[in-house]
Amino acid sequence: MTDCLDDVLAHIDADLDKSIERLFRLVEIESISTDPDYAGACLQAAEWLADALDAIGFEAGVRRTPGHPMVVGRAPGGAGPHVLFYGHYDVQPVDPVDLWSSPPFQPKLVTAADGSKQIVGRGTADDKGQLMTFIEACRAWKAVTGSLPIPVTVLLEGEEESGGHNLAPFMEANKQELAADFAFICDTGMWDAKTPAVTTMLRGMVGEEITITAASRDLHSGMYGGAARNPIHVLVNVLDGLRDETGRVTLPGFYDGVGELPEAIKAQWESLGFDEAAFLGEVGLSIPAGEAGRSVIEKIWARPTCEVNGIWGGYSGKGFKTVIPSKANAKVSFRLVDQQDPEAIRESFRAYVRAKLPADCTVEFIGHGGSPGVRLPSDSPALVKTRDALTAEWGKPCVTIGAGGSIPVAGDFKKVLGLDALMVGFGLDDDRIHSPNEKYNLSSYHGGIRSWARILAALSEGSVK
Amino acid sequence: MTDCLDDVLAHIDADLDKSIERLFRLVEIESISTDPDYAGACLQAAEWLADALDAIGFEAGVRRTPGHPMVVGRAPGGAGPHVLFYGHYDVQPVDPVDLWSSPPFQPKLVTAADGSKQIVGRGTADDKGQLMTFIEACRAWKAVTGSLPIPVTVLLEGEEESGGHNLAPFMEANKQELAADFAFICDTGMWDAKTPAVTTMLRGMVGEEITITAASRDLHSGMYGGAARNPIHVLVNVLDGLRDETGRVTLPGFYDGVGELPEAIKAQWESLGFDEAAFLGEVGLSIPAGEAGRSVIEKIWARPTCEVNGIWGGYSGKGFKTVIPSKANAKVSFRLVDQQDPEAIRESFRAYVRAKLPADCTVEFIGHGGSPGVRLPSDSPALVKTRDALTAEWGKPCVTIGAGGSIPVAGDFKKVLGLDALMVGFGLDDDRIHSPNEKYNLSSYHGGIRSWARILAALSEGSVK
Numbered sequence: 060m061t062d063c064l065d066d067v068l069a070h071i072d073a074d075l076d077k078s079i080e081r082l083f084r085l086v087e088i089e090s091i092s093t094d095p096d097y098a099g100a101c102l103q104a105a106e107w108l109a110d111a112l113d114a115i116g117f118e119a120g121v122r123r124t125p126g127h128p129m130v131v132g133r134a135p136g137g138a139g140p141h142v143l144f145y146g147h148y149d150v151q152p153v154d155p156v157d158l159w160s161s162p163p164f165q166p167k168l169v170t171a172a173d174g175s176k177q178i179v180g181r182g183t184a185d186d187k188g189q190l191m192t193f194i195e196a197c198r199a200w201k202a203v204t205g206s207l208p209i210p211v212t213v214l215l216e217g218e219e220e221s222g223g224h225n226l227a228p229f230m231e232a233n234k235q236e237l238a239a240d241f242a243f244i245c246d247t248g249m250w251d252a253k254t255p256a257v258t259t260m261l262r263g264m265v266g267e268e269i270t271i272t273a274a275s276r277d278l279h280s281g282m283y284g285g286a287a288r289n290p291i292h293v294l295v296n297v298l299d300g301l302r303d304e305t306g307r308v309t310l311p312g313f314y315d316g317v318g319e320l321p322e323a324i325k326a327q328w329e330s331l332g333f334d335e336a337a338f339l340g341e342v343g344l345s346i347p348a349g350e351a352g353r354s355v356i357e358k359i360w361a362r363p364t365c366e367v368n369g370i371w372g373g374y375s376g377k378g379f380k381t382v383i384p385s386k387a388n389a390k391v392s393f394r395l396v397d398q399q400d401p402e403a404i405r406e407s408f409r410a411y412v413r414a415k416l417p418a419d420c421t422v423e424f425i426g427h428g429g430s431p432g433v434r435l436p437s438d439s440p441a442l443v444k445t446r447d448a449l450t451a452e453w454g455k456p457c458v459t460i461g462a463g464g465s466i467p468v469a470g471d472f473k474k475v476l477g478l479d480a481l482m483v484g485f486g487l488d489d490d491r492i493h494s495p496n497e498k499y500n501l502s503s504y505h506g507g508i509r510s511w512a513r514i515l516a517a518l519s520e521g522s523v524k
Numbered sequence: 525m526t527d528c529l530d531d532v533l534a535h536i537d538a539d540l541d542k543s544i545e546r547l548f549r550l551v552e553i554e555s556i557s558t559d560p561d562y563a564g565a566c567l568q569a570a571e572w573l574a575d576a577l578d579a580i581g582f583e584a585g586v587r588r589t590p591g592h593p594m595v596v597g598r599a600p601g602g603a604g605p606h607v608l609f610y611g612h613y614d615v616q617p618v619d620p621v622d623l624w625s626s627p628p629f630q631p632k633l634v635t636a637a638d639g640s641k642q643i644v645g646r647g648t649a650d651d652k653g654q655l656m657t658f659i660e661a662c663r664a665w666k667a668v669t670g671s672l673p674i675p676v677t678v679l680l681e682g683e684e685e686s687g688g689h690n691l692a693p694f695m696e697a698n699k700q701e702l703a704a705d706f707a708f709i710c711d712t713g714m715w716d717a718k719t720p721a722v723t724t725m726l727r728g729m730v731g732e733e734i735t736i737t738a739a740s741r742d743l744h745s746g747m748y749g750g751a752a753r754n755p756i757h758v759l760v761n762v763l764d765g766l767r768d769e770t771g772r773v774t775l776p777g778f779y780d781g782v783g784e785l786p787e788a789i790k791a792q793w794e795s796l797g798f799d800e801a802a803f804l805g806e807v808g809l810s811i812p813a814g815e816a817g818r819s820v821i822e823k824i825w826a827r828p829t830c831e832v833n834g835i836w837g838g839y840s841g842k843g844f845k846t847v848i849p850s851k852a853n854a855k856v857s858f859r860l861v862d863q864q865d866p867e868a869i870r871e872s873f874r875a876y877v878r879a880k881l882p883a884d885c886t887v888e889f890i891g892h893g894g895s896p897g898v899r900l901p902s903d904s905p906a907l908v909k910t911r912d913a914l915t916a917e918w919g920k921p922c923v924t925i926g927a928g929g930s931i932p933v934a935g936d937f938k939k940v941l942g943l944d945a946l947m948v949g950f951g952l953d954d955d956r957i958h959s960p961n962e963k964y965n966l967s968s969y970h971g972g973i974r975s976w977a978r979i980l981a982a983l984s985e986g987s988v989k
Contacts, residue, residue, distance in 0.1 A: 093843030152845055158741075221843050262746065266844045275808030276623075277959040280831045281727065281929025284859050285814040285823035287807065291832040292767070295760040302757070342752065343740030345884040349750040358750035366745045367756040368847050373834035374855060378558025378686045379731045379892035380617055381857055381929075382833050382958055390839060392846055394749050419810040427844035464746025464846075493744040493847055 063204050064516045071199045071508050078195045078508060079168065079178065079501075081111070085148070085187050086166040086180045092127050092149030093221040101127040101217045104148040108194075108215055115198045116206070117213065122233075124225040127217030131236065134197065139209035139519040140240035140441065143478065145468055146190025147219035147246065150182035151493045158495035168501065175252075176501035185492035188499035189245045189484050190215060192507030199512055208519035212239055216468065219246070222266070222428035223467050230475040241441050242478045243514075246466050248486035250331065250458050252502060255449035255510065257442060258482035259435040260360055260461035261469055263395035265405050266368075266427030269412060270388045271297070273420050278383040288417055290387040291372045297415045298389060301365050306350040308365045308393070310407045316398030320361050328356050331458065341489060360461030364394040390427070394465065401429030430467035435479055441518070445481055448513040452506060485510070528669050529981045536664045536973050543660045543973060544633065544643065544966075546576070550613070550652050551631040551645045557592055557614030558686040566592040566682045569613040573659075573680055580663045581671070582678065587698075589690040592682030596701065599662065604674035604984040605705035605906065608943065610933055611655025612684035612711065615647035616958045623960035633966065640717075641966035649955035653964035654710045655680060657950060657972030664977055673984035677704055681933065684711070687731070687893035688932050695940040706906050707943045708979075711931050713951035715796065715923050717967060720914035720975065722907060723947035724900040725825055725926035726934055728860035730870050731833075731892030734877060735853045736762070738885050743848040753882055755852035756837045762880045763854060766830050771815040773830045773858070775872045781863030785826050793821050796923065806954060825926030829859040855892070859930065866894035895932030900944055906983070910946055913978040917971060950975070 071078075090104040091097040105121045105128045112119035112132035119132030127149060153163040161167050166180035178188060193213070200207050214237060216226055230237055247258040273290040274283075303309050320328075335355040339345055349358045358364075372387030374380035393404055409424055416422055436442075449457040462482070472478040485507035491497045536543075555569035556562040570586045570593045577584035577597035584597030592614060618628040626632050631645035643653060658678070665672050679702060681691055695702060712723040738753040768774050785793075800820040804810055814823045823829075837852030839845035858869055874889055881887055901907075914922040927947070937943040950972035956962045 093845065094841060152839070152841060154839075154841070155742075220845075264746075264846070266846075268844070273809065276956065277620075278807060279929065279958040280829075280833060280857060281729075281859065281927070282953065282957070283807070283824065284831050284857075284928060285827050285829040286812050286820040287804065288809055288811065288813040289831055291763075291835050292813075295763040295832070295835070298756075298760040299764040339752065339884075342743060342748070343884075344738060344753055346753065346882055347751050348753040348757075348882075355751040359748065362750050364745075364750040366749050366754055366846075366848060367760070367838065368745060368845060369838035369840045369849075370756050370760070370852070371836045371840040373832065374617070374619075375834045375836040375853065376559060376617060376619070379733070379855055379857070380558065380685075380833060380958065381729070381731075381831075383831060384834075387835070388840065390844055392745060392749075392844070394746065417811055417813075419804075419808075462746070463749060464744065488747065491741065492747070493845065494742040 064513065067199045067203045067512045068509055070203050071195070071512060074199065075505055079504070081195070082178065082188055082191045082504065083166045085191065086182055087164055089164050090149050090182070090217065091152050092218050093152060098127065101149060105130050105215070105217055108148055111194060112213060115194070115201045122229070124229055126225045129217070129229055130213070130215040132213040134207050134211050136207035136210040137519050141210040141212065142518065143212045143214060143237060143239035143242040144193050145214050145216070145242060145244045145480070146193065147186045147216040148190065149217045149220050150185065150187070151220050153181050155495065160496055177498040178501060178504060179496060179498045181497055183499035184486045184490035184497055186219065186246045188504055189486065189507065192485060192504060193245055193511045195508040196511030196515065199508070200515060208515045212237060219468070224428070226468060227471045227475055230471055234476060237476055239478060242472045242480040244466060244469055244480045244482045245484050247462050247482045247484035248488065249503070250460060252487055252500065253453060254455045255453045255457045256460045257446055257449070257457060258462045258484070259459050261433040261466050261482070262363070262463055263399065263401060263430040263432040263467070263470065264465035265393045265395065265401045265429045266390065267405060267408055268388070268390045268425040268427060270386055270423045271416070271420055272386050274383065274385050277385050280381040280383045283383055287383055288420060289383045290420065291384065293417065293420055294370070294372065294387040294389060297412055298367055298391070300415065306348065308363065310404065310411055312407050313363065313404060315403070316400065317363060318397050320357060327459070331356070338488070359463035361396055363396050363399060366392050368392050394463065396432040397434070399432060401431055405429060428467065430465055430470050433469040433473070435481070439479065442481055444517045445483060445514050448517040449483070449510055452510045452513050483514070529978065532664045532668045532977045533974055535668050536660070536977060539664065540970055544969070546660070547643065547653055547656045547969065548631045550656065551647050552629055554629050555614050555647070555682065556617050557683050558617060563592065566614055570595050570680070570682055573613055576659060577678060580659070580666045587694070589694055591690045594682070594694055595678070595680040597678040599672050599676050601672035601675040602984050606675040606677065607983065608677045608679060608702060608704035608707040609658050610679050610681070610707060610709045610945070611658065612651045612681040613655065614682045614685050615650065615652070616685050618646050620960065625961055642963040643966060643969060644961060644963045646962055648962055648964035649951045650957035650962065651684065651711045653969055654949050654951065654972065657969060658710055658976045660973040661976030661980065664973070665980060673980045677702060684933070689893070691933060692936045692940055695936055699941060702941055704943060707937045707945040709931060709934055709945045709947045710949050712927050712947045712949035713953065714968070715925060717952055717965065718918060719920045720918045720922040721925045722911055722914070722922060723927045724924050726898040726931050726947070727828070727928055728864065728866060728895040728897040728932070728935065729930035730858045730860065730866045730894045731855065732870060732873055733853070733855045733890040733892060735851055735888045736881070736885055737851050739848065739850050742850050745846040745848050748848055752848055753885060754848045755885060756849065758882065758885055759835070759837065759852040759854060762877055763832055763856070765880065771813065773828065775869065775876055777872050778828065778869060780868070781865065782828060783862050785822060792924070796821070803953070824928035826861055828861050828864055830856065832856050859928065861897040862899070864897060866896055870894060893932065895930055895935050898934040898938070900946070904944065907946055909982045910948060910979050913982040914948070914975055917975045917978050948979070
């Protein structure tokens, strides 16, 4: 298969404009999974992808779930391991929409101040652009050689940004069909714009939404102020107590199962030359927050967190309203590492909130997903071949890194399907995922397609089972 | 003039249905002053009132200000003091609008579960219904006798719910025209549905809006969580620190000028038989909040407070968004008593927030009004006559009380025009002002109109200058 690789890479280069056009079509579909109003758009994105896979020789279809659908496609290939490729077609909400410099669902190719070409739009980096690198690589192999170097199953999800409750049950119900030798997950980043990376550590996550209710209705702060309980006061007391002065989370048992980083990994990470000042400075900050006495890279890759992701209550419109609201609300998430147990932490959080609550207040909880952290073995043949292929494409040694975000599917692949998952992606730290003006560098997209073409070839050369 | 009083009262009774209809017309005008989108409706309310005053013999007009307009009307009268009557035609926002059982600007007369008739709609109690009691009383005097018992100036404001920044300058610029012997403010309540009251103590208020900015854009909590400053964390720390465990406000100098309640007033208030459990229980609470060791009535009439009236930041929509927001916001108000200095407290608050702020965060403040507390002399002839008239109408001795809300105009009358202001109103504790389903009892409206008819007569009997 490697005989044809040069032709495939040349085809990718020649076809790049059309690859971009195809990505634009997918980005235009407003597949925001967390908001039920966009359920139709999620289905539309799934159908678009199934059609795209079908057109390049996959036996592909949209598969219903109790939530947004899955897309599953299978294509035969040459001798080599059978790989299961994962990506997600759903995207984050776009608010605050007025901070976008162009409409989030009208993708544009722009030239940035630093001269780089960037594809701007919601989901370009997370994760539509990423999953399309793999599909476009398959398309090129199919166009040049008529088939894929190795057999491939593609699994595309529509609920990664909204808890992903239906993924594990879907895997469970379709174990046979999803059987493979190992998995690729394409939802992570490169070390920098020139250095490819495979991610082998991921943080897990527990999300909780809380609503504290005091009075049975909104009250006038003149008539009741000083005597009636203000649920915002209760809420800020609860939230402020979650971390101590050293930045450690105070929940009982929170650090159970959190180990210190092995010296070897610590040394490798230190050698990366991570620039803390630049990392924070790029977003206008200068003082690392969080746990005292730990490096920024350790904080974001290997330490658990507690973040308030949203808070609301009372009057937030123009002007002033002298109200003591009935309710106050927050969304809180915990990033997890190592052996931390998501459900134990959820319960510890709920017990903590209940214990802080005045007797005439009530609290309601809504759970938003829960997944443990993931650590992968770093010496498997598949990983070695993948790293070599990435090194060949980018001309710099591929590094092994961690990622602070949560990709619950990595844990599910292991737990449900027994598969190790290699996390290979081409995102960059400044892609503004989940934020206004999300972008994906053209170099990520183009190099990503070429990278997958090489990885498929590399795996076909011998058994890596 | 008292000769005609019975005829005037009979006329009021016979004309009640039309009085209600006129109030409905005024309530239908959506004069929300705090939201600039409703500026046109505020002007419309002012014009409606000027027309109403004009129709009953006032020389009345709409007077422009840099904000919403004033309405000023003057009518001659018989021998007696010249009184300046104050009310406000603007209303609070109506959110959360889905908690209203009928549209807020479509007033309805309903019979409540307890058999009382209630006028439901935004502004019925605060303050359109109240100011209309006075206008309808004047209308009855005019209809029956052709003139008023005493000379009256009416001043109606449109910014009471939004800081009232233009009132004092307007008074200053129109001192001559607004000259009177004393003022009536109709924006307070009765002691209960059967016991009339004159309010002689009011709390002042300082409002502050704060925006804390950390990163220059919203961040992904996976990529940055644990290392990047979360402005919601800063905000909850700032807000939680405003009160200590005994409920006292922690700002330096906050209690400067706050005296203990005189024993005589304390005794009078204790004799009122205020039912703390019922007061809190009516809104679903059972444990008094605020300063330890003080009665509820003391807390709401004679003690200063700090309340968070609104808080927002990050994602508050459906589902979950793993964001570390760039900004977090809150609206905070302080109720003031005695000699507390609003501007000193504003500065103390701002200094406190700045001192709590990490060096790479910034804060912006927006001031929303500031007025000191008010205490009136309790033995003036005008007050005695007013109390007697109220006692005659309601058949129960009129009591002298405090009010927890802020009516900045009371301080302005004293400061700018040198006038003492008697606060007479007919609202009830359960009127749900500032809340969904605001109402004004028909007994308040009808009895209020009759009360003013009696007060005008009582004042005409002799000089109370």
